[in-house]
Amino acid sequence: xxxxxxxxxxxxxxxxxxxxxxxxxxxxxxxxxxxxxxxxxxxxxxxxxxxxxxxxxxxxxxxxxxxxxxxxxxxxxxxxxxxxxxxxxxxxxxxxxxxxxxxxxxxxxxxxxxxxxxxxxxxxxxxxxxxxxxxxxxxxxxxxxxxxxxxxxxxxxxxxxxxxxxxxxxxxxxxxxxxxxxxxxxxxxxxxxxxxxxxxxxxxxxxxxxxxxxxxxxxxxxxxxxxxxxxxxxxxxxxxxxxxxxxxxxxxxxxxxxxxxxxxxxxxxxxxxxxxxxxxxxxxxxxxxxxxxxxxxxxxxxxxxxxxxxxxxxxxxxxxxxxxx
Amino acid sequence: xxxxxxxxxxxxxxxxxxxxxxxxxxxxxxxxxxxxxxxxxxxxxxxxxxxxxxxxxxxxxxxxxxxxxxxxxxxxxxxxxxxxxxxxxxxxxxxxxxxxxxxxxxxxxxxxxxxxxxxxxxxxxxxxxxxxxxxxxxxxxxxxxxxxxxxxxxxxxxxxxxxxxxxxxxxxxxxxxxxxxxxxxxxxxxxxxxxxxxxxxxxxxxxxxxxxxxxxxxxxxxxxxxxxxxxxxxxxxxxxxxxxxxxxxxxxxxxxxxxxxxxxxxxxxxxxxxxxxxxxxxxxxxxxxxxxxxxxxxxxxxxxxxxxxxxxxxxxxxxxxxxxxxxxxxxxxxxxxxxxxxxxxxxx
Numbered sequence: 001x002x003x004x005x006x007x008x009x010x011x012x013x014x015x016x017x018x019x020x021x022x023x024x025x026x027x028x029x030x031x032x033x034x035x036x037x038x039x040x041x042x043x044x045x046x047x048x049x050x051x052x053x054x055x056x057x058x059x060x061x062x063x064x065x066x067x068x069x070x071x072x073x074x075x076x077x078x079x080x081x082x083x084x085x086x087x088x089x090x091x092x093x094x095x096x097x098x099x100x101x102x103x104x105x106x107x108x109x110x111x112x113x114x115x116x117x118x119x120x121x122x123x124x125x126x127x128x129x130x131x132x133x134x135x136x137x138x139x140x141x142x143x144x145x146x147x148x149x150x151x152x153x154x155x156x157x158x159x160x161x162x163x164x165x166x167x168x169x170x171x172x173x174x175x176x177x178x179x180x181x182x183x184x185x186x187x188x189x190x191x192x193x194x195x196x197x198x199x200x201x202x203x204x205x206x207x208x209x210x211x212x213x214x215x216x217x218x219x220x221x222x223x224x225x226x227x228x229x230x231x232x233x234x235x236x237x238x239x240x241x242x243x244x245x246x247x248x249x250x251x252x253x254x255x256x257x258x259x260x261x262x263x264x265x266x267x268x269x270x271x272x273x274x275x276x277x278x279x280x281x282x283x284x285x286x287x288x289x290x291x292x293x294x295x296x297x298x299x300x301x302x303x304x305x306x307x308x309x310x311x312x313x314x315x316x317x318x319x320x321x322x323x324x325x
Numbered sequence: 326x327x328x329x330x331x332x333x334x335x336x337x338x339x340x341x342x343x344x345x346x347x348x349x350x351x352x353x354x355x356x357x358x359x360x361x362x363x364x365x366x367x368x369x370x371x372x373x374x375x376x377x378x379x380x381x382x383x384x385x386x387x388x389x390x391x392x393x394x395x396x397x398x399x400x401x402x403x404x405x406x407x408x409x410x411x412x413x414x415x416x417x418x419x420x421x422x423x424x425x426x427x428x429x430x431x432x433x434x435x436x437x438x439x440x441x442x443x444x445x446x447x448x449x450x451x452x453x454x455x456x457x458x459x460x461x462x463x464x465x466x467x468x469x470x471x472x473x474x475x476x477x478x479x480x481x482x483x484x485x486x487x488x489x490x491x492x493x494x495x496x497x498x499x500x501x502x503x504x505x506x507x508x509x510x511x512x513x514x515x516x517x518x519x520x521x522x523x524x525x526x527x528x529x530x531x532x533x534x535x536x537x538x539x540x541x542x543x544x545x546x547x548x549x550x551x552x553x554x555x556x557x558x559x560x561x562x563x564x565x566x567x568x569x570x571x572x573x574x575x576x577x578x579x580x581x582x583x584x585x586x587x588x589x590x591x592x593x594x595x596x597x598x599x600x601x602x603x604x605x606x607x608x609x610x611x612x613x614x615x616x617x618x619x620x621x622x623x624x625x626x627x628x629x630x631x632x633x634x635x636x637x638x639x640x641x642x643x644x645x646x647x648x649x650x651x652x653x654x655x656x657x658x659x660x661x662x663x664x665x666x667x668x669x670x671x672x673x
Contacts, residue, residue, distance in 0.1 A: 106589070106591070107587065107589030107590060107591035107592055108589060108590055108591065109590060119590055119591045120591065121571075121591045121637065121638070122568075162569075196371070196560070196562070197368075197369045197370060197371065197372070197562050197563075198372065199371075199372060200371075200372050200373075201371075204371040204372070205371065205560040205561075205562065205563055205565075205566050205567075206371060206449060206566055206567045206568075207566075208557075208566045208568050210560050210566075211556075212549035212550070212556040212560065212561055223637065223638050223639065224638070225591070225634070225635070225638065227634075233634060241638040242638050242639060301551070302551045304639075305551075
């Protein structure tokens with residue numbers, strides 16, 4: 001199937017100008033139909049070693065295997081991994097949604113340059129595999145932790161715009177000077193192959209990030225409602241109402257984002273920084289003129305999944321995450 | 326289908342050890358085997374059993390659930406002594422209300438349908454608008470609601486404290502006289518014991534398709550497909566993502582649901598996604614009980630809701646065939662747990 005080409009975004013924002021730093025991203029795998037999740041219920045074989053069906057007994061209420069059989073695959077996605085860092089300071093990154101350089105309010109009408117308004121209804125994404133970039137150029141692996149310094153389960157943080165507590169993510173970082181950091185915008189393959197029922201938050205169905213049955217997890221989910229200046233509901237083609245990014249459970253598929261910007265981690269205490277999330281960059285990516293017909297099968301044939309795949313592939317050219325000075 | 330590995334996690338609670346280990350004033354040990362409290366989890370539910378998910382300050386014990394059950398069915402918790410929790414959450418209807426809107430004291434009516442409270446142990450929030458964060462917090466609100474039981478918790482405690490058998494039961498369960506806190510905790514404990522996981526669908530998830538034939542499988546496949554898109558809110562297994570969505574039932578001027586809690590325009594018409602176990606028993610449907618049958622539910626979704634602009638963008642006309650609608654209906658009927666309806670542990 002050849003996809004219809006979409007017009008470039010016309011909101012007039014472009015790359016966030018005057019930004020202190022910029023970000024880029026590189027999808028680990030650029031696609032290919034073979035690895036994509038299928039809507040077929042028979043796709044369980046894709047999940048070798050990933051837990052299989054839940055099992056139980058005949059007692060009142062039935063029971064759940066609770067991850068029985070997950071075995072080797074789960075060991076690659078441990079709920080509590082061995083810490084990479086055991087001392088240092090907290091680097092707290094507060095995520096702020098922006099569009100056209102202005103604050104973008106979740107759940108409220110946001111006036112756009114074209115006079116229309118956009119109400120975001122659902123916006124969430126995973127962050128994992130955070131690495132700080134030392135001045136020497138070497139990456140320094142760090143652990144995602146809570147405000148109390150406790151490791152986040154599976155080394156994964158779920159940003160959920162509905163939940164104010166999720167709007168910051170934190171890492172325990174060794175003191176030093178850094179030029180930026182990078183992270184996975186999603187979750188690694190070993191976690192993506194797990195069945196939600198065998199896991200704890202944030203990798204359960206309650207995350208609202210799961211595909212049916214064996215499809216793994218979404219990496220990013222957005223839904224919104226646009227109203228044009230004249231009151232009509234017809235959104236421009238470069239403003240997709242739904243973006244669902246994710247899709248493969250057979251190979252590493254998660255894109256990695258690099259954020260440039262110098263900062264110094266003290267020996268102890270907390271360093272707080274703001275990280276802008278440019279919604280216009282997300283929409284640009286999701287409506288980019290990219291042919292994804294090679295993967296537009298099964299679940300990926302829907303408009304929201306096509307938008308998500310375009311975003312995933314276009315992330316290297318986008319500046320979605322910007323570290324504020 | 327992949328061969329399932331059976332691992333029973335049913336734990337018959339040792340109440341003596343629970344009491345011994347309790348740090349929140351749990352009463353003396355009981356020796357008999359429990360029947361009401363079983364640590365269990367339906368197939369496909371998020372990790373953790375109903376016992377494991379109980380809060381640390383209200384560990385789920387038989388004493389507490391038994392006390393909660395007595396309270397649940399006691400009309401003395403309403404001002405006029407005519408309404409109990411069980412009046413609106415009836416076991417025969419999977420602990421839902423067959424009436425669109427429940428009737429409270431003196432014939433008063435509210436605005437929302439009383440939902441099923443089965444498997445609430447896995448809930449992340451409660452009420453259609455999610456205004457309660459815990460079962461304990463939820464438990465007191467219907468008692469005090471003027472349109473429901475219309476009794477202050479303070480007055481409820483006074484009534485309970487005047488009954489020596491209740492005093493003894495509270496001391497046994499919580500090591501204290503009846504209080505507002507322990508009243509709510511006990512009710513929450515009973516609700517936490519209400520687990521339904523023996524439907525044909527549950528058996529299907531556990532690898533037994535003896536009562537999950539081709540039509541139900543077709544219905545399940547459609548349910549989980551991008552055509553019907555049910556799974557976005559009702560994921561396989563628990564069949565609820567515990568989120569809030571506008572499913573197309575809202576119309577302008579109606580109950581704005583979640584927006585009343587958050588004040589966000591984007592939450593207008595959003596209501597909490599219910600789990601669907603026993604959905605065939607809990608008619609009528611939606612937050613206001615305005616959809617009388619499952620067939621009508623399917624028709625509403627097939628039409629893409631009622632046409633309001635606030636409807637979620639994933640709710641769109643589906644153009645289902647009559648066969649597909651029949652398949653979906655049969656799948657939804659597979660979620661009925663007949664054993665729940667007859668389970669004497671949960672009866673008055």
